Amino acid sequence: MPDAADADGLTVGQVSTRLGVTVRALHHWDDIGLARPSLRTAAGYRLYTAGDLERLHRIVVYREIGLGLERIRAVLDDPTADVLGALRAQRTQVAQRIDRLRQLSAGLDRMIDAHERGLLLTAEQQAAIFGPEWNADQHAQARQRYGDTAQWQQYAERSASRSAEEWQAVADAVADLDRALGYAVDAGVTPGSPEADHLVERHRELFSSSYFPLTRQMQVCLGRMFEADPAFAAHYDGIRAGLATWFRRSIDASARAHGIDPDTATWQ
Template sequence: MPDATGAGADGLTVGQVAARLGVTVRALHHWDEIGLARPSLRTAAGYRLYTPADLERLHRIVVYRELGLGLGRIRAVLDDSAADVPAALRAQRARIAERIARLRELDAGLERMIGAHERGPLLTPAQQAEVFGPGWDPEGPALAREKYGDTDQWRQYAERAAGRGPEEWRAVTGAVADFERELAAAMDAGAVPGGPGANRLAARHREVFAAYFPLTREMQVCLGRTYEADPGFAAHYDAIRPGLAGWFRRVIDAEARAHGVDPDTATWR
C-alpha cells in the first residue's frame, strides 16, 4: 500500500518522482551523481527507487531551486547542521526583491516602447504644445505611424522617443530651431549651394535629424524634395525666409551630388 507521500513499499521510480515533482529524469540523475539527492533503494536490476524520506528531501530541493538557490547552496542548507537557514532564505529573498525591481523597470520600459511605437512622443497634449509650439498637431505622429509604421525608420524613431521626456524633446526642438536660424543666416549671406558653407549645413542637417533616425544622403535628398513640394513644409521654411524651402533643397542636392548621389534618381534608402 502507498503511504502519505504516494510511495509504495518498494519506493517510487525515477519516472514517477519526476512526474510527481515536475522535474526531469535527467535532473534527478544529475542530483544523484553529485550526491545531492541519492535514492535509498535499488531494484534487483539496479533501478533507482526513492523512499518517502528521499521524496521529502527532493521536495525541499525543488522549493529551494525555485527560490533561486544554487545546488551548492542547497546542499549546504540541507546537510550543514550549523547552516542558518532563515539567514540564507532572507538573503535569497533580498536578491529576488532586486530582480523584481529590475523586472518592474523592464516592464515600464516595455510599456514606454509600446507607447512610442503606437503614439510617437510620450508627452501629454499640454506638454506637446509647450515643447513643439502651438502649431503642433498632436494627431501628426498617429498619421505618420499609419503611413510609415512598418518601416525601419519609424521603429528607430520610436526607440528614441521612448527614452525622452519633455526636457529631452526641448533639446531636440532647440537643436532644430538653431539649425534653421543657421540656414536662414547662410541664405541671407548669399551662400551658394555646393559651396563649403552650404555643404556644412547639409551635413549639419543630417546630424540634427539623427535625433529622429539616421539619415543617409539619398534619404536627405528625398526629404529636400518634400520640404519644397509639400505645402506644409514649404510654408514652414518660407515663413522663416521667403524661398528658403527651394534654396535648402538645392543645398541638399548639391552636397549629395558632390558625394556621388544623383538627386534626380535618389530613392529612400
Template sequence: MPDTTGAAGLTVGQVAARLDVTVRALHHWDEIGLVRPSLRTAGGYRLYTAADLERLHRVVVYREIGLGLDRIRAVLDDPATDVPAALRAQRAQVADRVERLQRLGAGLDRMIEAHERGLPLTVEEQAGIFGPDWDPEGPAKARARYGDTAQWRQYAERAASRTPEEWRAVTAATAALDGDLASAMEAGVAPGTPEADALVERHRAVFAAYFPLTREMQVCLARTYESDPGFAAHYDTIRPGLASWFRRAVDASARAHGIDPATATWR
C-alpha cells in the same frame, strides 16, 4: 508538503511526474550527491523512498525561490547554516530582480507606446516642448503613413528612451539649425559652397535624433520639404523660399558626393 503515502520504491520516472521535475534533473542531483535514491532493485534500477521524496520536495521548494544547488545543500545538511539569514539574502536578491523587471516592464510600455502612437509624451508635455502650434495628432498621422518602415521602427526605439529634457534639446537643435539656414540664405550663401555644405551635414546630424539619414534619403526629404504644402509653409514662415534654397543646397552636396539628385531614392 508532498503526499508520501506509498512513496517507498518509486522509480525515477514516477518521482519526476509526482514533483513535476525532469528525469535529467533527478539524475543530476543523484550524480552530485544532493538527493540519491536509497533503494535499488535487483536489476540495479534506482528507487526513491518516502524520505527521499521528502528531501526532493525541499530541494524543489528551495530551487523555486532561487537558491543554487550548493546553497540548497548547505541549508539541508550543514547545521551551521543560518537558514533565515540565507532566505533573507535570497529575498533581497528577488527584490532586486523584481525591481529590474518592473523597470523593464515600464520600458516595454514606452516602447509599445512609441511604436503605436509615435511619441510617448502627454499632450501637455508635447505642447510645452514643441510649442502651442504643435499638432498632438502629428505623430499618429506619421505612424499611419510610415509605421511599416524600418525608419519608423528606428525612430520609435529612440523615442521610447528619450526624456522630455532630451526632446527639448532635440527641438532646440532643430530650431537653431532652421535659424542658421535662414541666415545663410539671407546672407547670399550659394548652394555648393563650403558653408552651405556644412549646413547640409549639420542637418543630417540633427535629423539623426529620429533615425539615420543617408545622403540619398536627405535628397528625398529636402524634395518633400519643398513640395509638401505643410513642410513648405513651415520653412516659408522662417524665411520665404527657404525650402527651395535648402533643397538646392542638399542637391549640390549630393552631387559632390557622387549622387545624382534626379535618381536618388529612399535608401
C-alpha cells in the same frame, strides 16, 4: 507537500511525476550525491523511500526560490548552516529581481507606446516644446504612413527613452538650424558653396541624432518633400521667403559633390 505515506519503493518515473521534475534532474542529483535513492531493485533500478521523497521535495522548494544546488546541499546537510539567513538573503535577491522586472515591464510599456504613438509627450507638453502651432496629430499620421519601416522603428526606440527635457534640446537645436538657414538666405549664400554645404551637413547630423540615421540619398528625398509638401514649404518659407527651394537646391548640390545624382536618389 506530496503525501509520502505510500512512497516507499517509488521509481524514478513515479517521483518525477509526483514532484514535477525531470528524470534527468533526478539522475543528476543522484550522481552528485545531493539526493540518492535509498533502495535499489535486484536489477539495479533506483527506488525512493518516503524519506527520500521528503528530501527531494525540500530540494525542489529551495531550487524554486533560486538557491543553487551546492547551497541547497549545505542547507540540508550542514548542521551549522544558517538556513534562516540563507532564506532571507535569497528573499532580498528575489525582491531585487522583482524590482528589475518591474522596471523592464515599464520600459516595455514605453517601447510599445513609442512604436504606436511615436512621441511620448502630452499635447500640452508638445505645445510647450514645439510651439502652439504644432500639430499633435502628425505623429499618428506618420505612424500610419511609415509604421512598418525600419526608420520608424529606430525613431520609436529613441523616443521611448527620451524625456521632455531631451525633446526640448532637440527643438532648440532645430530652431538654431532654422535661424542659420534664414541668415544664409539673407546673406546670399549660394547652394553648393562651402557655407551651404556646411548647413546641409549640419541638418543631416542633427536629423540623424534626433530621429534616425539619415543618408545623403534620403536627405535628397527629404529636400524634395520640404519644397513640395505644403506644410513643410510653409514652415521654411515662413522663416524666409524662398527658403524651401533654396534648401532643396543646397541639399541637391551637396549630394552631387558626394557623387549622388539627385534626380535618381531614392530612400536608401
